[in-house]
Amino acid sequence: MKPPAPDPTPPRGAAPAPPDDAATGLPGLRTWRAVYLFVLGSFVLWVGLLTLLTRWFS
Amino acid sequence: MNALDYAILVGAMLGIAGFALWRTRGRRELRTYLRGSGNTRWLTIGLSVMATQASAITFLSTPGQGYESGLGFVQNYFGAPLALIVIAVVFLPIYRRLNVYTAYEYLGRRFDSKTRLVGAALFLVQRGLGAGITIYAPAIVLSTVMGWRLDLTIICSGLVVLAYTVAGGSDAVSLTQKYQIGVIFAGMVTAFFVLLARLPPGLTLTDALTVAGGFHKLEAVDFSLDAGRRYTFWSGMLGGMFLALSYFGTDQSQVQRYLTGASLRESRLGLMFNAVCKIPMQFFILLLGALIFVFYQFEQPPVFFNQTVWRTQVAGADGARLRTIEADFAAARAAERVQLDAWMHARHAGDPAAAASARAATLAAHQRAEAVRTQAQAALSAARPGTTASDADYVFVTFILDHLPHGVIGLLIAVFFAAALSSKSAELNALGSTTTVDFYRHLIRREATDAHYVAASRWFTALWGLVAIAFALFANLVENLIQAVNILGSVFYGVVLGLFLVAFFLRRVGGTAVFWAALAAQALVFILYFSLNISYLWYNFIGCAACMLFAGALQVAFTVTGRSAAPPAAP
Numbered sequence: 001m002k003p004p005a006p007d008p009t010p011p012r013g014a015a016p017a018p019p020d021d022a023a024t025g026l027p028g029l030r031t032w033r034a035v036y037l038f039v040l041g042s043f044v045l046w047v048g049l050l051t052l053l054t055r056w057f058s
Numbered sequence: 059m060n061a062l063d064y065a066i067l068v069g070a071m072l073g074i075a076g077f078a079l080w081r082t083r084g085r086r087e088l089r090t091y092l093r094g095s096g097n098t099r100w101l102t103i104g105l106s107v108m109a110t111q112a113s114a115i116t117f118l119s120t121p122g123q124g125y126e127s128g129l130g131f132v133q134n135y136f137g138a139p140l141a142l143i144v145i146a147v148v149f150l151p152i153y154r155r156l157n158v159y160t161a162y163e164y165l166g167r168r169f170d171s172k173t174r175l176v177g178a179a180l181f182l183v184q185r186g187l188g189a190g191i192t193i194y195a196p197a198i199v200l201s202t203v204m205g206w207r208l209d210l211t212i213i214c215s216g217l218v219v220l221a222y223t224v225a226g227g228s229d230a231v232s233l234t235q236k237y238q239i240g241v242i243f244a245g246m247v248t249a250f251f252v253l254l255a256r257l258p259p260g261l262t263l264t265d266a267l268t269v270a271g272g273f274h275k276l277e278a279v280d281f282s283l284d285a286g287r288r289y290t291f292w293s294g295m296l297g298g299m300f301l302a303l304s305y306f307g308t309d310q311s312q313v314q315r316y317l318t319g320a321s322l323r324e325s326r327l328g329l330m331f332n333a334v335c336k337i338p339m340q341f342f343i344l345l346l347g348a349l350i351f352v353f354y355q356f357e358q359p360p361v362f363f364n365q366t367v368w369r370t371q372v373a374g375a376d377g378a379r380l381r382t383i384e385a386d387f388a389a390a391r392a393a394e395r396v397q398l399d400a401w402m403h404a405r406h407a408g409d410p411a412a413a414a415s416a417r418a419a420t421l422a423a424h425q426r427a428e429a430v431r432t433q434a435q436a437a438l439s440a441a442r443p444g445t446t447a448s449d450a451d452y453v454f455v456t457f458i459l460d461h462l463p464h465g466v467i468g469l470l471i472a473v474f475f476a477a478a479l480s481s482k483s484a485e486l487n488a489l490g491s492t493t494t495v496d497f498y499r500h501l502i503r504r505e506a507t508d509a510h511y512v513a514a515s516r517w518f519t520a521l522w523g524l525v526a527i528a529f530a531l532f533a534n535l536v537e538n539l540i541q542a543v544n545i546l547g548s549v550f551y552g553v554v555l556g557l558f559l560v561a562f563f564l565r566r567v568g569g570t571a572v573f574w575a576a577l578a579a580q581a582l583v584f585i586l587y588f589s590l591n592i593s594y595l596w597y598n599f600i601g602c603a604a605c606m607l608f609a610g611a612l613q614v615a616f617t618v619t620g621r622s623a624a625p626p627a628a629p
Contacts, residue, residue, distance in 0.1 A: 036146075039333045042334050058271055058277060
C-alpha cells in the first residue's frame with residue numbers, strides 16, 4: 001500500500017517557511033545579517049593581521 | 059619559452075575558449091544570451107565577478123608594486139567589503155525585482171528615458187575606450203619581453219575572446235571565467251611555492267619576511283592622517299569604498315555578472331564571496347612581489363627590468379655609458395650582498411645588536427645601489443626619449459622567464475592571457491548588451507523577435523570588439539594614452555554613480571531634475587579638470603557629489619516654481 005503523500009501546508013500556528021531568497025543556505029550563518037557580520041568580521045580580522053605583520057617586521 | 063610552455067599556453071587558452079563555444083552553442087533567446095541560463099550558482103558568480111575585475115595588468119603590475127613599494131597598496135581595497143555589502147543590500151534586490159538586463163534600464167524606470175540614455179552613454183564612452191586598454195596593456199609588456207609582434211599579439215588575443223563572447227553570450231563569459239580563474243590561481247600559487255624553493259638554502263620564510271620587513275616592504279597598514287601619503291587606511295576606506303561602489307554597483311560589466319544568478323541568494327553570496335576574498339587575494343599577490351624583492355637581494359637583478367629596451371640601447375650609440383652604469387650597479391649590489399650576508403649571519407647567531415648594525419649597513423648599501431639604478435633610468439630616458447622610467451611592470455615577468463622552470467613559464471604566461479581574456483569578455487558582453495537594450499531596442503526597434511535582438515547583440519558585441527582591437531593597435535602610436543584613458547574614466551565615473559545614488563536615496567527627485575543635474579555636474583567636472591591641478595581620482599568624488607547636490611537643488615527649485623518633474627516610477 002502506498003504511503004499517503006506529505007501535506008505541503010504547514011500546521012496551523014507554525015511560522016511560514018521563509019522565501020528562498022530569505023534563507024542564506026549556509027551552515028552557521030542562517031540570516032543575511034549574520035552573513036554581513038561575518039564579512040565585516042573577516043575584514044576586521046584581516047586588518048588586524050596586516051597591522052600585526054606591519055608591526056612585527058618593521 | 060620552449061615547446062612545452064607554448065603547448066600549455068595555447069592548450070589552456072584555446073581549450074577553454076573551445077569548450078565554452080561548444081557548451082553555449084545555439085543561444086536563441088535574449089534572456090539566455092544576455093543574462094545566462096538562470097541557473098548560475100554563487101561560486102561561479104563570485105569567481106566571475108573576481109575574474110572581471112582582475113585584468114592581466116593586475117597580475118603583471120601588482121607583484122611589481124609589491125617589489126617596489128611593498129604591501130601598502132592593499133589598503134586601496136579596504137573599502138570594498140563595505141561597498142559590496144551596500145550593493146548586496148540596496149542595489150541588487152532592486153535590479154532583480156525590476157528584472158532588468160542592464161543597470162541603466164533601472165534609471166529609465168526610476169526616472170525617465172533621457173536619464174537612462176545619459177547613464178548608458180557615459181558607460182559606453184568610458185568602458186569602450188577602456189576595453190582597448192585591457193588588450194593593449196598586457197600585449198605591450200608581453201610582446202616586448204617575449205619578442206612577439208605587438209600587432210599580432212593584440213589581434214590574436216582579441217579575436218579569441220571575440221569568438222566565444224559573440225557566440226555564447228553571458229553564459230560563455232561566466233563559463234570561461236570559471237576555468238580562467240582556475241588557471242590564474244594555479245599559476246600564482248605555483249609561482250609562490252617555486253619562489254620559496256628558489257630562495258637561498260638556509261633562508262627560512264621568517265628570514266625572508268625579516269629581510270622584506272627590514273627594507274620596509276611589509277608595511278601593509280598605515281593609520282596616518284597625512285593626506286600627502288599615497289596609501290593609508292583612511293584613504294583606502296573612503297576612496298576605496300567610493301570606487302568599489304561605483305565599479306561593482308553601476309558598471310554594467312560587473313552588474314551583468316551578478317545578474318546571471320539563479321536567485322537573489324546566489325547573486326548575494328557571489329558578492330559576499332568577493333567581499334571576503336578580495337583583500338587576501340591582493341595581499342597574496344603583493345606578498346609575492348615583496349618576496350621577489352627578497353629573492354633579488356640574493357641574486358643579481360638586471361639594472362633595468364625591461365631588458366629588451368635596455369639591450370637595444372646598450373647596442374646603440376650610448377652603449378659605453380650604459381655598460382659603465384651596469385658595471386657600477388653590479389659592484390654596488392655585490393657590496394650590498396656582503397652586508398646582507400652579515401645581517402643574516404648575526405641574526406642566526408642570535409646577536410640582535412650585530413644584526414641591527416648589519417641591517418643598517420645593508421640598507422645604506424641598498425640606497426647606493428638604488429642610486430645607480432636611478433642613474434640608469436635617467437640615462438635610458440635621455441638616450442631614448444619617451445621611454446618610461448618605471449620598469450615595475452616588467453619585474454614579475456622577468457623573474458618568471460629568468461628563474462622559473464619550463465612548463466611553469468607556460469602556465470604563468472597563460473595566467474596573464476587568462477586574466478586579459480576574462481576581463482575583456484565581460485567588458486565586451488556588457489558593451490554589446492547596453493548597446494542592444496538601452497539604445498537599439500529602446501530607440502530603434504521596439505518590437506522584434508528574440509532572435510532578432512540576439513543577432514543584433516552579437517553584431518554589437520563584435521563591433522565593440524573590433525573597436526577595442528583597433529584602439530589597442532592605434533594606442534601604440536600615441537604617448538601617455540593609458541593615463542589619458544584612466545583620466546577619461548575618472549572624469550565620467552563620478553556622475554554615473556551620482557545618478558544611481560540619487561535614484562536610490564533621494565526618492566523625491568524626479569527625472570528632469572537629475573537629468574539636468576547630471577549634465578551640469580559633468581560640465582563642472584570638465585571645467586575643473588581644465589582649470590585645476592589635482593589628482594584625477596578626485597573627479598570621481600566631485601562628479602558624484604555635484605550630481606547629487608544639483609539634483610536635490612533643482613528638484614526643490616522645480617517644486618517651488620510649480621514646474622512638474624516626472625514622479626519616480628519605481629523604487
